[in-house]
Amino acid sequence: MSDFRLKAFYSVAKNLSFTRAAKELFVSQPAITKHINELERQYSVRLFDRTGGKIMLTDAGRLMLEHCSRILDEYNRMEYDMNLLNERSSGHISIGASTTVAQYVLPQILAEFTERFPQIEVSLTNGNSRDIENALLNHDIDLGMVEGITHSAGLQYEPFLEDELVAIIKQSGNESMPEEITPQELCRQPLVIREQGSGTLEVIETELEKHGIRPQELNIRIRLGSTEAIKAFLRHSRSMGIVSVFSVREELARGVFRVIDIAGLNFSRHFCFVASAGKDSPLTEKFKDFTRRSIITSGYRV
Template structure:
């Protein structure tokens, strides 16, 4: 973006972070420089953009109006930059991804490595969080494209499945004295101590939906603990007699190495789809290129 327009970027960063310090870190410029750009905008429009109360700031009404326009303007700048370079068969731009934890840790790494090799001039950033937070980031225009495992659907967002996943109940093989059988009935499952993902995760949403189909509630199970990542669950299971329910992609290595084993629950099948998610009618060009690339990579697996 031309330097003459950098003040919009500075304002946008301050407005989103509600912090001049965080904005300076995000933009790799000094805090006085960020303050100078914001003051130039305030002088230009003869308005105050932020209210300051002690160490905290908040947007004024004028600031909220500018932020609304700023989001659209910066999006158009990104589109302009991409289209102008495309005239020379160059793919240049920015791709801001948000992915749920399971996808970010177990599906994306090899794909991102290949993507950045093929498109070295597309600047990629990735937020790794749970499905609900990814959807929130899309609504706040903090990311261009989400990749989630959630089963709920927000009406303002567009969902496109790209990969089938299965959640599997697993236990550690390290506890040789464990008497957990290879197959459980629903009654046995109710008594089994479980460690599961946290509220807001797509994994827990999917588990609850499958349970509901059998007339079961999560509260009827013996859930000992909720943890904020699949890696935490895996680490916990290594030293525990509990059972976890996680994506098959997350435990491929442990199953091959004999560290974990799958426990079948014939009455329950935990299948779901990983989905691309974007704001209706606002898909960036870099998002289209990336989603197409992901599908090609998965087809060649």
């Protein structure tokens, strides 16, 4: 068991209220006060300043909060991992993922999941977001993982990871390209983009329309069916592509591509779990929970 005094301190620090902390932890307010006093005596510091009916963290309190957050997070992970040892789940789960998720987010998660649960058979199909939604509606898969911002009727969506689309060009031969361009200058750039039905394209078009730019105004050089195809094309072209930042982390680090900022535009989105309406199966819930925890451990924004 983790030290309950740390839970009491964490709750008070987050709520800045002994009363709310007591309600949150289902104990009396004097019990919360007792735990805080014990911590203050143990470390010979004041954790809170109490003035005018309000409380604030002291410098020592802020330092303890940093450590406490890490300790409680590690404790929760330990609880999760230890409980997994007693689980002997088996069965089959069929997952459909849009192209970006399938190529750049899922491989590590699937490797860890199948290692942890060897008795669970996992199958994965991929396509664009519209393909995955149709597969769910046709009951061909148990769970979808898609990009994009519009939702189909009859399906439930649950964000699990934040993504950003970035405009990229190859580094070599484009030294004169400025670090930032305007949306109007973007329209003059030869663009390589995804095909119709792609969640990536949907985000791009929606953001441009917010700024009065119609898709027809873009100078589209070619539409390609995958991000890998776009990246390969860009290595041999002075065109510009707009892709998920997850897909180009290695190339940006190696200096193969560089990002061009587009003033005032924000191509952001969430990757979402998507399922048919109704309660998920235990295996689907297990996979979703495992995915969330893997993402948090990796330090990604959720």
